[in-house]
Amino acid sequence: MRDRPTEMPDIQLLLGQDDAHLSHRVAIADWLAALPYPAAAFSFEDNRLSMVATNAPFGNCFTCSNPGEAERPHAAEWRRRIVQSVLSGRDSEGFELRRDGMLGPEYFYCTVGRLPEPDGEPNLFLFTALDRTSDRTIEKNLRRELLSDGLTALPNRTGFGEEIEDRLTNTPWPDNAQFGILAIDLSRFSRVNESLGPMAGDELLITVAKRLKSSLRQGDVLARIGGNDFAIFARINNGLSDALHIVQRIRDSLSYPIRLSDLQIRVDCAIGCALSTSLTEDPEDVVRKAQAAVKIAKRSGKVEIYRNGVLKEAQRRFSVESRLRDALAQGGLTLAFQPLIHLQTGEITGFEALARWEDEELGHVSPAEFIAVAEESGLITPLGRWAAYEAAQALSRWDAKFGQALPVGVNVNLSPIQMARDDVASMFEEALRYAGISGKRLTAELTESAIVADPEKARKLLFALKDLHMPIAMDDFGTGYSNLASLHSLPIDILKIDRSFVTSMLEDRDKEIMVRTILSLAESLGLHVTAEGIETQQLAHALQNLGCWQGQGYYFARPMAEGDAYDYWRARWNFETV
Incomplete structure (x- = not known):
């Protein structure tokens, strides 16, 4: 048992906003030293940004550590963002900075806030930077899980769409180029699950994914968009002949039996293909057209190319x-x-x-x-x-x-x-x-x-x-x-x-x-x-x-x-x- 004190200390709070600011009796550097994350005070006068004081974490992250050392590549960026925030006229503003660290990219959430102006002092601003690298890493991992298939590590349906958008936006394309989507449906896959169990079905999907990936050309994208459904995004330079060439590569990759336990299983698949009319066509529409074509392929037993009206029939x-x-x-x-x-x-x-x-x-x-x-x-x-x-x-x-x-x-x-x-x-x-x-x-x-x-x-x-x-x-x-x-x-x-x-x-x-x-x-x-x-x-x-x-x-x-x-x-x- 611990004795409780008979008298409690008298704690008085500062009253009013006028008293809630930095005391002039404490130097700004002392305030910054008390912060565990990078922080600095700047003055801005006559369109010039001057550093007033910094703490040790700021020096380690944002300035050169040794005299004569070359300026860090990201230094100009954070100075530009601070000036931009100051000129906005707002009392405070936040933004994110990225810099290359020794172990990879590092991310900081930065704030710029206006400090009280004592008599005779120029405009003072407080800069702080919170390290969000671990948060961004977690976000990146979660996003990867959301956009990829956990079994085959291929993009899933959502990730497939983002991969296509990235290829169309960030890759140079010739004027006459178009893209195609090939939808692949594994035949009789449910029988493998029923006969050999889900573990064998998973092993079959992993093996098929590896074989399909081996048939891709550079720049093609393979995705698993359903239980036993795969899709390929491919650049098409020579129209339908390019698409049929890819189909033949797919069939060749699946022509050899797959060994599961003591059994050898030959994988058959239905393939449907849709070609874009132009690079501006919505990729999601082309994917739907390919899926409509593969449904017909399942009934016909042949490769089906999407034709006008098929999507309307599916709808x-x-x-x-x-x-x-x-x-x-x-x-x-x-x-x-x-x-x-x-x-x-x-x-x-x-x-x-x-x-x-x-x-x-x-x-x-x-x-x-x-x-x-x-x-x-x-x-x-x-x-x-x-x-x-x-x-x-x-x-x-x-x-x-x-x-x-x-x-x-x-x-x-x-x-x-x-x-x-x-x-x-x-x-x-x-x-x-x-x-x-x-x-x-x-x-x-x-x-x-x-x-x-x-x-x-x-x-x-x-x-x-x-x-x-x-x-x-x-x-x-x-x-x-x-x-x-x-x-x-x-x-x-x-x-x-x-x-x-x-x-x-x-x-x-x-x-x-x-x-x-x-x-x-x-x-x-x-x-x-x-x-x-x-x-x-x-x-x-x-x-x-x-x-x-x-x-x-x-x-x-x-x-x-x-x-x-x-x-x-x-x-x-x-x-x-x-």
């Missing part, structure tokens, strides 16, 4: 995706129903449910467009679920309106991407349970490509659907790569002949032979056949004579709204001949 896809997301959330889509007709009796055996979309901003959006966007963006899963639930609910509403179960069903299309990503069997089980209808009335339509992509997963799904008593139809048959073994081993009930064979079969002998072959094959396998694209009575009669079971097309009816589809069935309930 259109983005708008469609954004509006489609809102439409799915707010109930902006509807189902249309196209009837399926029994060709021998004219009876309506069911309907195919087709998604339709009228948007307030985009107007009518075709299914071919928004379904492709949905598959690309991942929205196909909620879209497919919505269609299945809504189709089942439509059957339930028809039953309620009719007073009993209608003798018709509804076909629902399945996307291969939805089959790969979603629990489709659970989705259909829920749709049937919520609607209170039998699985026999809901037919799943899938394409040949869905089976070819992952045969084992497709097999498990189809048998799970059969457990729900759902019929299964193979859509667009004849355009894919199905073999007899898969048709025989999978629980498929219906083959739908693609409209490309049906619509011209009367004029094209080869198409007619194809249709006959499919009908014969289906008969031998015990499968029903539906012909799509029937648009004339002659086609309907020809398919009827060939023994085709079911047909659909504009000859019978176009897709119609739910209420119109019910009325259409009621009108033909007593059956009609084809």
Whole structure:
């Protein structure tokens, strides 16, 4: 325990601004000596700057240390800045100075302030300098981290833009020169992560970055602008031929397999290129054009050069995706129903449910467009679920309106991407349970490509659907790569002949032979056949004579709204001949 003093010292503060200045009893040099950082007092009279007093840190940093020593290179700069501050007429001013030190650049934050003017003294000014070198070093390191990719040490998307600006601003360019951006997307990179783990994926990216860097010319800039996306900024002197030459160098650098653990992996990539129209063009626009081109390259498997309109197409896809997301959330889509007709009796055996979309901003959006966007963006899963639930609910509403179960069903299309990503069997089980209808009335339509992509997963799904008593139809048959073994081993009930064979079969002998072959094959396998694209009575009669079971097309009816589809069935309930 320490005893507290019984009496505290009497501390009096100076009162008023007139007393808050340097006492004349203490020399200016003594005040400066008390400061731990460089400081000096100057007088300025008759446009002359004279040094009145300095402290030791100032002498070490800003003046020559030995008599006769040459003036430090930065001395003229700090004197110029002091004079500039004095002439501004302000009471105080701050600025930053840079000087070359023994260990590299040093940075000082300097202030110039006007001192009180005692009688008979010229204008006096106080100069101080705070060392901010460590702060600037920290800022520089943080900026480097913000502008570079931590894995490959390449510039990231933001750093790439700054590197381009620096090249365009500080490098001499010929009058006819232009620049190009090459976007590179590593194919099947996600499979490496899934199969070998993220560490192997990181090692692959580092190796690819090194190889790409080895293919650069002097002045080119390589950046990692996404997870498995790289980009190259290149000076183009000879137009497209220069860009294609760089593409070949990239392909050569990636032509040799990369060893990861005990495996050798060959890296494939999609490459898209965009060339600037002039050096004044916004580099960010050129980068976006290159990225639009690489998306097309991923689908085509070839190098794609940006052409006018591609960016507009990409912007259109983005708008469609954004509006489609809102439409799915707010109930902006509807189902249309196209009837399926029994060709021998004219009876309506069911309907195919087709998604339709009228948007307030985009107007009518075709299914071919928004379904492709949905598959690309991942929205196909909620879209497919919505269609299945809504189709089942439509059957339930028809039953309620009719007073009993209608003798018709509804076909629902399945996307291969939805089959790969979603629990489709659970989705259909829920749709049937919520609607209170039998699985026999809901037919799943899938394409040949869905089976070819992952045969084992497709097999498990189809048998799970059969457990729900759902019929299964193979859509667009004849355009894919199905073999007899898969048709025989999978629980498929219906083959739908693609409209490309049906619509011209009367004029094209080869198409007619194809249709006959499919009908014969289906008969031998015990499968029903539906012909799509029937648009004339002659086609309907020809398919009827060939023994085709079911047909659909504009000859019978176009897709119609739910209420119109019910009325259409009621009108033909007593059956009609084809």
